[in-house]
Amino acid sequence: MTTAFLTHPDGLDHATPPGHAECADRLRAVTRALTTEGFAGLLREEAPLADEAELLRAHPQGYIDAVKAAIPAEGTASLDPDTHVSPGSFRAALRALGGTLRAVDMVMAGAAANAFVAMRPPGHHAEGARAMGFCLFSNIAIAAKYALGRYGLARVAVVDFDVHHGNGTQDLLWSEPRTLFVSSHQMPLYPGTGEAAETGAANNVLNLPLTPRSDGRAFRAAFEAHALPRLGAFAPELVLVSAGFDAHAADPLAELAWRTEDFAWITHRLCDIAETHSGGRLVSTLEGGYDLEALGASAAAHVAVLMERGA
Numbered sequence: 208m209t210t211a212f213l214t215h216p217d218g219l220d221h222a223t224p225p226g227h228a229e230c231a232d233r234l235r236a237v238t239r240a241l242t243t244e245g246f247a248g249l250l251r252e253e254a255p256l257a258d259e260a261e262l263l264r265a266h267p268q269g270y271i272d273a274v275k276a277a278i279p280a281e282g283t284a285s286l287d288p289d290t291h292v293s294p295g296s297f298r299a300a301l302r303a304l305g306g307t308l309r310a311v312d313m314v315m316a317g318a319a320a321n322a323f324v325a326m327r328p329p330g331h332h333a334e335g336a337r338a339m340g341f342c343l344f345s346n347i348a349i350a351a352k353y354a355l356g357r358y359g360l361a362r363v364a365v366v367d368f369d370v371h372h373g374n375g376t377q378d379l380l381w382s383e384p385r386t387l388f389v390s391s392h393q394m395p396l397y398p399g400t401g402e403a404a405e406t407g408a409a410n411n412v413l414n415l416p417l418t419p420r421s422d423g424r425a426f427r428a429a430f431e432a433h434a435l436p437r438l439g440a441f442a443p444e445l446v447l448v449s450a451g452f453d454a455h456a457a458d459p460l461a462e463l464a465w466r467t468e469d470f471a472w473i474t475h476r477l478c479d480i481a482e483t484h485s486g487g488r489l490v491s492t493l494e495g496g497y498d499l500e501a502l503g504a505s506a507a508a509h510v511a512v513l514m515e516r517g518a
Contacts, residue, residue, distance in 0.1 A: 208487075210510065210517045211319035212246075213306040214238055215254040218326045220295025224283055227291065228460060228497040229327065229341040237325045237493065240503035241510060248514060250319055254306025254326055261304060264352040265345050265379045270336040274300075274343055286338040300343045302326055307350045307492045311445070314488040315358050320517030321481070321489040323450070323510050329494045331373035331449045332398060340371065340398055346492055347449050348379035351386050354445050361385055364443035364480070366434070367392075368473055369451020369494040370461040372401030376449065377412055384409035387441045389434050391415040391426060393454070393463050413437050419462040423469035426454070430476065438480045446481045446489040452496030452505035460497050470505045474512035487517065 219231040241249065262271050275297055277284055283291045303326035310322035331347060332340030351363045364387045365380065367373040372392040377400065380386045392401050394416035401414045415429045452470060454463040481489040491509065496502035 208320035208517055209248060209250045210514045211252060211310060211313050211322035212241060212249040212325070212510070213252050213254045213310055213322065214325040215302045215306065217295065217299045217302045220293070221299035221328050222283055222293035222295065223291045229329070232499055233496065233502060234325060234327050236499040236503040237506045240507040245511065246514070249510070252309065254302045254324065255309055256298070256301045257305035257308055259301070261308060261349060261353065262344055264356070265335060265349045267336055274338065290338045290341055290343070292343070296328065296343065299326070300328055303328060303330065304344060304346045304349060307346045307490065308353055310490040311350055311354050314490055315354070315445070320487050321478070321513045322491065323513060324490070324492040325506070326493060331367055331369060331376045331494050332371070333375040334378045342375060345375045345379050347447055348376045350447055350490065351380060352383070355385055360444045362387070362441055362443045363445045363447060364389065364438055364441060365447045365449065366477055367449035367451070367494070368454065369449055370454040370458065370463055371397055371451070371495060372414070373449055374398045374400040377405065381412065382408040384411055387411050387413070387437065387443065389413045389415070389438065391417060391430060391434070393417055393419060393421070393461050396461055417463060420464055422464040423466055423472070426465065426469060427472060430473065435476060435480070439483070442484040443480065445485050446477055448477060448489065448491035449494045450491045450509060451494035452502050455496070455498060455501040455505055457498040457501040458496065467501070467504045467508050471508040471512050474509050475516070478512065478516040482516070489513070
């Protein structure tokens with residue numbers, strides 16, 4: 208068994224305005240970090256295009272059509288003050304979703320022990336009919352619904368350690384009792400959701416808000432006290448991860464103080480859960496991370512642990 212790594216050059220064609228934090232250099236930083244000798248054993252695949260019909264698992268047709276209609280013939284167009292599209296954006300978004308769904312297929316079939324998908328645009332802020340926070344479509348929520356539907360799973364866990372709360376994922380899984388959504392995030396911070404009192408329609412949401420300047424020790428303590436027991440009791444048959452690396456101390460868009468080793472630590476803990484309950488099946492997809500050096504190093508630490516545990 209091995210770790211699959213899925214990406215595609217189409218992710219570079221989702222253009223944002225000059226100086227925008229969510230830029231093509233983010234994808235370059237991650238893929239460059241995973242080209243060194245230590246990652247030679249990755250099972251590398253191109254992220255396929257998702258069938259547009261898969262978007263309907265989370266988004267109404269009217270919203271999908273509106274995003275397509277907003278794609279400009281050239282330059283960029285704004286869906287909100289933070290979220291932009293360019294001529295290559297819709298195709299890139301289909302690759303981001305397609306890579307995530309292909310990764311689910313691979314781990315469910317035993318073709319890979321676990322997988323990491325590096326694509327953009329990210330997805331965890333996209334709500335059912337609203338693009339926001341750099342995100343167009345909710346890749347990880349769609350993947351959860353896909354796994355439940357295609358493979359008949361009874362329990363899928365989604366863990367989001369991006370520094371920003373995964374409001375879109377929470378919104379789309381709020382009433383789905385076969386999922387457990389766990390999010391650690393800085394609060395207060397964009398998008399303003401993620402209070403501990405937000406617990407889901409079926410008590411299937413666990414939010415772990417962290418105060419600004421919280422370091423990795425504070426995060427580890429909260430995760431060990433609250434998230435690990437809930438995940439263990441839930442006993443997921445598949446673990447999905449929204450892997451944002453913007454809780455790093457160097458990140459310019461937030462104020463947490465994690466170090467690279469904290470991303471390795473959380474990856475080990477999630478692999479523990481997957482090995483105990485899911486046959487090791489874990490799929491991780493890239494969300495945030497806006498300091499390029501920290502992003503590359505943190506993603507590399509994350510994938511190195513996946514390779515170690517998937518061997």
